Amino acid sequence: MLNEGVLVIGGGVAGMQAAIDIAASGREVALVDKDKSLGGHVKEYGALFPDLTVGSTLVKQKAQIIKENSKITVMLGTEVDKLQQADGTIIASFLSSGNPKEQIFTAAVIATGFDNFNGKKYGEYGYGRYPGVITGIDFEHQEEAILKRPIKTAVFIKCVGSRDRSKGMPYCSKICCMYTAKQALELKKAQPKAQVYVFYMDIRSNFKNGEEFVRGAMENQHVKYIRGRVGKVIPTNGRLLIRAEDTLMGVPLELEADLVVLATAMVPSQSTNSLVSQVGGKLDTNGFILPIPMAESENPMSLTKGIFYAGACGFPCDVKDALNQGSAAAAGVLGYLQSNRGAAK
Amino acid sequence: MTMVITGNSTLQTEVEDLCDVNMDACIQCGTCTGGCSGIELMEYGPRQIIQLIKLNQRKILLDSRAIWMCVSCHICEDRCPAKIKTTSLMDTLREMACVESTTKSNEQIQFHKLYIKQVKAFGRSHESMLTMALTLKGTPLPPLKLMKDLITRMRVDIKPPHRPDKSYRLAIKRVEKGGSKGHGK
Secondary structure, X not given: OEOOOEEEEOXXXXXXXXXXXXXXXXXXXXXXXXXXOOOHHHHHOOEEOOOOEEHHHHHHHHHHHHHHOOOEEEEEOEEEEEEEEEOOEEEEXXXXXXXXXXXXXXXXXXXXXXXXXXXXHOHHHOOOOOOOEEEHHHHHHOHHHHHHOOOOEEEEEEEEOOOOOOOOOOOOOOOHHHHHHHHHHHHHHHOOOOEEEEEEOOOOOOOOOHHHHHHHHHHOOOOEEEEOOOOEEEEEOOEEEEEEEEOOOOEEEEEEEOEEEEEEOEEEOHHHHHHHHHOOOOEOOOOOEOOOOHHHOOOOOEEEXXXXXXXXXXXXXXXXXXXXXXXXXXXXXXXXXXXXHHHHO | OOEEEOOOOOHHHHHHHHHOOOHHHOOOOOXXXXXXXXXXXXXXXXXXXXXXXXXXXXXXXXXXXXXXXXOOOOHHHHHOOOOOOHHHHHHHHHHHHHHOHHHOOOHHXXXXXXXHHHHHHHOOOOHHHHHHHHHHOOOOOOOHHHHHHHHXXXXXXXXXXXXXXXXXXHHHHHHHHHOOOOOOO
């Protein structure tokens, strides 16, 4: 079966945006996701910083546009097994409930996203062992239930898996500072009497209105930020004893909490590796897509001939950035197809 | 020394209510400490004092020497990027320290109380009398050589102080009557 369309691998926000923008030019798009529904991680998120758009609402809006566009074929529960380049075309073989299928495309966008760091790797925080210790992702998933629980003291621990060369990843996952501030804010709004502490090493709120957002959490909602990395969480009398150092005062600290939220890192997705290596792309030492140097590529999202990437498979990014990259990759695809057509004539 | 943070940290709200300073606005940059004229005599800089309030460390804070070494020069406040009124904060903390019974034996408070008593009585401080009063309270006398130098160079007056006129005494009375607790409001 011959299809002159464009393949978009990954139905998260970056992939959805890329599909929408490519289809808007009138081209056929196949949007493939291994999950049962579109939206990737974002479909399970609550409010997104800084303007507090609800993640699931955003996904629904994008999914609606895709549904209404007859040019986009959505293939759910489907995995891309093989990806090959031949004669200026891209041959993809799919695995859908065990049935292999092959299709030919003119260009492709890889938007395979990210995975969440496994909090259990930090034994000292007791994730999975102590009730009351959750990750930021758990917080997003069970937000309503958590906000209803009576909480006297909550502690957020940042950089769990990020900026850690021994147990985690050496890079900064970029978004944790913002979503931690957002979650702390939500907790404080739901339970004004709760004491909310955030343990941080640095506050990296490098987004538009990011600094103002974090400062707002501190100054208006009185979320208490303490500089220092928590050393240990100890279950005591049904609560959790937090031991840390306030590095600004230079003193060891102890406090008891009912809820501990770990801001876990964004780690590269397993599927990125196999896809990228099949088309001759490269990964960096962390497992994210290694971009072509800026001055050597026509489009910032281009990977190899006819293949582009977008979103967190390149590097941890926020939702807004993923959408931007999706659009940028779409522009790259359209430009590539246009110049290809000119060359064929 | 491990600091234990208890669930209800009331100190911050208490101080904030008294001096109208939002402690959470502090970005812990240390500009205040960098410019502070009394820092050599303080065990905690203004930045750390704010942090102690946030950590609910009432006893450490109100027993500290630092709050008494602030000379209200306003350099910290002038340079603060977060617009924190550190000088008002220090005033408030000193007032709180005076009220708290646990700090009655604090020699800084003793000095300041004697000093204010003299200013009220004579309209200015009288060093030789202040030294006498402190000695009676148990503070050792300054070295003899220093005392001799100060007196012979007329830095310290040993003549009895002037008694200020009636209008001054009335003014002091007015201040005492309307004396308010807290600053900035």
